[in-house]
Amino acid sequence: MTDENEHFDRKSLRVVTGKSADFASLAQDCVAFSNGAGGRLLIGIEDGCVEPPADQRVEPTLVDTIRKRIGELTVNVSVVPERATAGNGGEYVIVNIPRGHSVASTNQGRYFLRVGDACQPIVGDDVLRLASERPSAPWESMTALAVPRSHADAAKCAAFSIALRASDRVKLFVKEKSDDELLDHYGLASGALLTNLGVLLLGSPSDRARLGSAPIVQAIRYDERGTKIGKFVWDDHALSPIELINAVWREVPDFRETYELPEGMFRRQVPAFEEVVVRELLVNALVHRPYTQRGDLFLNLHPDRLEVVNPGRLPLGVTPKNILHASRRRNDGLARIFHDLALMEREGSGFDLMYERLLTTGRTAPVTFEGTDSVHVTVPRRVVQPAVIRLLADADQRYNLTQRERIALGMLAQGEGLTAVELAAKLELPDPASLKGWMDRLIEFGLVEQTGRTKATRYFVHPGLLRSAGLDRRTTLTRIEPHRLRALILEDLERYPNSSSSDVHRRIAPELPGKTLQRALQGLVVEGRVVGEGERRWRRYHAASIGQGDTRGQ
Secondary structure (H helix, E strand, O other), rough: OOOOOOEEEEEEEEHHHOOOOOHHHHHHHHHHHHHOOEEEEEEEOOOOOOOOOOOOOOOOHHHHHHHHHHHEEOOOOEEEEEEOOOOOOOOOEEEEOOOOOOOOOOOOOEEEEOOOOOEEEOHHHHHHHHHHHOOOOOOHOOOOEEHHHOOOOOEEEHHHHHHHHHHHOOHHHOOOOOOOHHHOOOOOOOOOOOOHHHHHOOHHHHHHHOOOOOOOOOEEOOOOOOEEEEEEEEEEOOOOHHHHHHHHHHOOOOOOEEEEEEEOOEEEEEEEHHHHHHHHHHHHHHHHHOOOOOOEEEEEOOOOOEEEEEOOOOOOOOOOOOOOOOOOOOHHHHHHHHHHOOOOOOOHHHHHHHHHHHHHOOOOOOOOEOOOOEEEEEEEOOOOOHHHHHHHHHHHHHHOHHHHHHHHHHHOOOOOOHHHHHHHHHHOOHHHHHHHHHHHHHHHHOEEEEEEOOHHOOOEOOHHHHHHOOOOOOOOOOOOOHHHHHHHHHHHHHHOEEEEEHHHHHOOOOOOOOOHHHHHHHHHHHHEEEEEEOOHHHHHEEOOOOOOOOOOOO
C-alpha cells in the first residue's frame, strides 16, 4: 500500500461504527476526492499502518450503510464501497470514489477538494473557480476540432513512439502496442478523431493554432535598467510542448553562459542557470497551465535573475505558501505523458528538485508569486554563497543526505541560523513540529546544532563547519556601545569557541580599532565570562559556559 496522497487515504473503522462514528467527516472526504481526481478510502486501517488488525471483522451490512449514509450526506458524489480481506486475515472496507461529473458538495452546501494528503475547504469565489476548472469532460479529451487521426504529423508520431519505447518508465505491455494503439492508450485519439491533447502534441501547426491556447513562448532579455534589449519568440505553433522545452533551452544564449568562481588555487566554471532548473520551470509551466485560457509564456531574463510568467492562476488548492508540498495536476493526460517520457519527475516533486539544486549550488530558493491572472516564478542567476557548494558536497558525500536534508542544510548554511518557526515557514511546513523528519539526522550527524526549546528552538550549522568552509560572516558596524560589543563577543564565542581575538574582530566588528575590541574582551576575561588560554599569538578564547568547545572543522 502507498502513502496517503491526493488519490488515497486511510481511516479507522471507528469512523463508521459505534458511538464515535463520524459519517459527516467521511462525507467531506468523499466530496474532496470527487471534486479532485477521484480516489480510494481504506476504512479499517489506522494511519501509519499497512494492514488492519488481524482479528478485525467487518459486518456485512456495513457496506450498504456506508453507501446509504454518504448518499444522504452529499450531493453529486458517487461511492462504491466493498469489503476486503488483507493478507493477515483482517477485514476492512475499500470505498472507491470516482471523479465527479459535476461539482460535489455536502448536503449542507459545503465544498471540499483533495490537495496532497489533506482535504481543504473551498469557499467564496474559489467555488466558482472549482466549477470552471473541472468541466464534465476534461479539455484534453475533447474532439470539438474534429481533426482526423490521419492528420497527425507522421514525424512527431514516430518520434513519440520511439521515445516511449526507449523509456524505462513505460511498462513492457505498453511498449508492445502498435503506434496507433499508443495514441488510444495515452488519450491522444478517440475513435477516428484526435483529441485536443493529440492535436497539441502530434497535430499539424495549423491544427495546433486552431486550439487557441497552444503555448506561445517569449524569451525577453533586459539590461540593468529594465530596458528590453533582445527577444526570442516561438509563435508559429510548429513545435509541440515537448519540443518547445528543448528548443528554448538550446536557442536562448543566456542559458549557455558561465562565469568563474575561485576554488583554492584554481577557478571553477559555473553555469549562469542550472539546466535541470530551467527545464523544470518550463515543464511546470507547460504541463500545469490552464489550456482553456489563452496567454503567452514569458521568460524574462534579467542580469541577476530569470522570471517565468505563466498565464492563469495556480491549480485550486495550491498557493505560493504550500507549493513545495501541495500536489494537484491540472492536465492529467499531459502530465502522464511527460512523466513516461522522463521529462518530469514523479508528481509533486518538481519544486523539491528546484529547491535542492538552487540551494546546494549556493543560490537562494525560488520565489513564487500569484498575480490576478498569472503565476510568476523567479530564480537567481548568480551564486550568492559559493562556499555552500563545497559544504553541501562534503556533507552529502560523507552522510548520503536525503533531498529534504540537503534543502534544509542549504537554507541554514546561507544564514546565521533560523528559529524553528522561521525554518518551518521557509520550508512551507504547517508547524515547527513538522521539522522532525527534516532535521533529526542533520543534528545526529553533528552538521546542525540547536538551542532553545519548542518554538524558541534555533537551528544553525555547526560553527566549525562554517569556519572551515569560509562561511563565518562579518558584521558591519561603525559605532557600537560597550555593552552591545560585549554581548556580540559572547555570542560569537558561543558559536565559534577557541577563536583568536583577531578572528572575533574580523567577524563582529572589523571597522572598530583592534584595541577597542581587546579591551572589551579582556574585561570579559576579568569578569570570568570568557576564558583565555595560551600566550600571545596562540591565545584562544571561549565563553566560560561552553568549556573548551567542539573544535571540529578547525
